[in-house]
Amino acid sequence: xxxxxxxxxxxxxxxxxxxxxxxxxxxxxxxxxxxxxxxxxxxxxxxxxxxxxxxxxxxxxxxxxxxxxxxxxxxxxxxxxxxxxxxxxxxxxxxxxxxxxxxxxxxxxxxxxxxxxxxxxxxxxxxxxxxxxxxxxxxxxxxxxxxxxxxxxxxxxxxxxxxxxxxxxxxxxxxxxxxxxxxxxxxxxxxxxxxxxxxxxxxxxxxxxxxxxxxxxxxxxxxxxxxxxxxxxxxxxxxxxxxxxxxxxxxxxxxxxxxxxxxxxxxxxxxxxxxxxxxxxxxxxxxxxxxxxxxxxxxxxxxxxxxxxxxxxxxxxxxxxxxxxxxxxxxx
Numbered sequence: 001x002x003x004x005x006x007x008x009x010x011x012x013x014x015x016x017x018x019x020x021x022x023x024x025x026x027x028x029x030x031x032x033x034x035x036x037x038x039x040x041x042x043x044x045x046x047x048x049x050x051x052x053x054x055x056x057x058x059x060x061x062x063x064x065x066x067x068x069x070x071x072x073x074x075x076x077x078x079x080x081x082x083x084x085x086x087x088x089x090x091x092x093x094x095x096x097x098x099x100x101x102x103x104x105x106x107x108x109x110x111x112x113x114x115x116x117x118x119x120x121x122x123x124x125x126x127x128x129x130x131x132x133x134x135x136x137x138x139x140x141x142x143x144x145x146x147x148x149x150x151x152x153x154x155x156x157x158x159x160x161x162x163x164x165x166x167x168x169x170x171x172x173x174x175x176x177x178x179x180x181x182x183x184x185x186x187x188x189x190x191x192x193x194x195x196x197x198x199x200x201x202x203x204x205x206x207x208x209x210x211x212x213x214x215x216x217x218x219x220x221x222x223x224x225x226x227x228x229x230x231x232x233x234x235x236x237x238x239x240x241x242x243x244x245x246x247x248x249x250x251x252x253x254x255x256x257x258x259x260x261x262x263x264x265x266x267x268x269x270x271x272x273x274x275x276x277x278x279x280x281x282x283x284x285x286x287x288x289x290x291x292x293x294x295x296x297x298x299x300x301x302x303x304x305x306x307x308x309x310x311x312x313x314x315x316x317x318x319x320x321x322x323x324x325x326x327x328x329x330x331x332x
Contacts, residue, residue: 001160002034004057006050008064008075011041016101016133017065019140020149024061024099027153034318040074047077051086056310059095059126059160062114066102071110079117091123097156098128107132119169126159127152212291215300234263235274237297241328244270248327250320253282257289267327284316284324299330 005025009015025035040047054060062078064071082091098114100107111130119125129152133139158164234256244267252265261276286303292311295301303324306312314321325331 001032001058001157002036002056003028003059003061003156003160004053005035005037005061005063006040006075006078007037008040008062008072008078010065010067010072011039014136015065016103016131016136016139017063017099019136020099020101020129021061021063023146023149024153024156027150028157031154031157032317033157034314040078044074047074048081048085050078051082054082054086054094055090057094059097059156061097061099061156062118063099064110064114066100066104066106066110068104069106071100071113075114079121082121086121088122091121093124095124095126095156095160097126097152098130100128100130102130102132103134105132125166125169126156215295234293234297235276237330238265238274238328239272241330242272243327243329244272245323245327246270248323250284250323251279251282252320252324253279253285254293255285255287256293257287259290282316283320284314286312286314286321288312297330302331 005021007017007021009017011018021037025037028035036053038050038053040050043050062075064075066072096114096118098111098118100110100114102110107130111128115125115128129149131145139145246269249268251267254263254265256263259276262278264273264275264277264279264282266273266279288306288311292301292306295311296303296306301311303312304322307314307321
């Protein structure tokens with residue numbers, strides 16, 4: 001399960017929203033949920049590209065702070081980008097939890113704004129949090145408030161995991177009018193942030209296929225390993241690039257599309273067992289195309305970069321996944 005957090009505040013010290021989402025992130029990670037944070041104030045020039053990060057998410061948290069009026073410009077820019085460039089079919093399967101804390105007035109209006117906007121986009125609602133917190137210290141020192149936040153995070157996990165249905169809302173009717181956007185000419189500033197080609201998924205996919213084809217062609221010319229190497233070649237690759245770490249133990253299960261058997265990697269301190277077969281329980285389960293595996297062993301990609309870019313699917317502990325790039329060093 002993956003949950004993205006989009007923080008639309010300004011990142012100021014004492015922002016109560018930061019305390020809330022930090023606590024929620026801790027709880028979700030304890031539940032073995034892969035959580036990724038996006039601070040919109042740090043990504044001012046790339047907010048229009050963020051809707052692509054929704055593709056691998058099962059649920060999201062939209063968090064903002066009302067400092068004087070409304071949910072703020074960064075969050076509105078993100079919602080505009082979801083409307084213009086987001087995959088509406090994917091959004092329709094994503095649960096959204098709004099988190100709005102106020103230091104002045106309007107936290108309930110802000111929460112309602114986020115919930116309504118997401119429903120109009122076609123997304124699924126999830127119970128959120130809102131509150132008036134003029135002094136963050138009171139929030140941090142109050143155990144009752146902390147329990148509320150923890151329970152809310154647990155509720156998000158259950159809602160996503162159980163795919164809890166919801167009654168249709170009247171604003172869903174508006175979705176039929178706005179879900180198909182008209183083609184608009186981008187301003188020069190928007191063109192720098194998101195070109196029309198980058199917004200075209202079909203064009204991007206075609207470019208990826210062309211790159212893979214060229215990579216295979218030149219690799220064969222210089223006599224490197226063939227893309228369709230035997231299964232045993234991957235075992236040798238992992239054995240040759242193994243860099244043991246003291247005290248580290250893990251079991252990886254890698255399913256490669258097109259291969260009949262599953263690659264099992266068992267690491268126990270300095271001992272390595274790498275074979276094709278089955279294992280009762282693995283710390284991390286990975287699924288990828290054969291071309292992605294070739295990119296990794298030929299030093300064109302890392303495991304972490306492949307996961308972040310959506311080239312592979314993963315279940316399990318994300319920290320253990322990142323360790324793969326440390327104990328198997330393919331990159332020069």
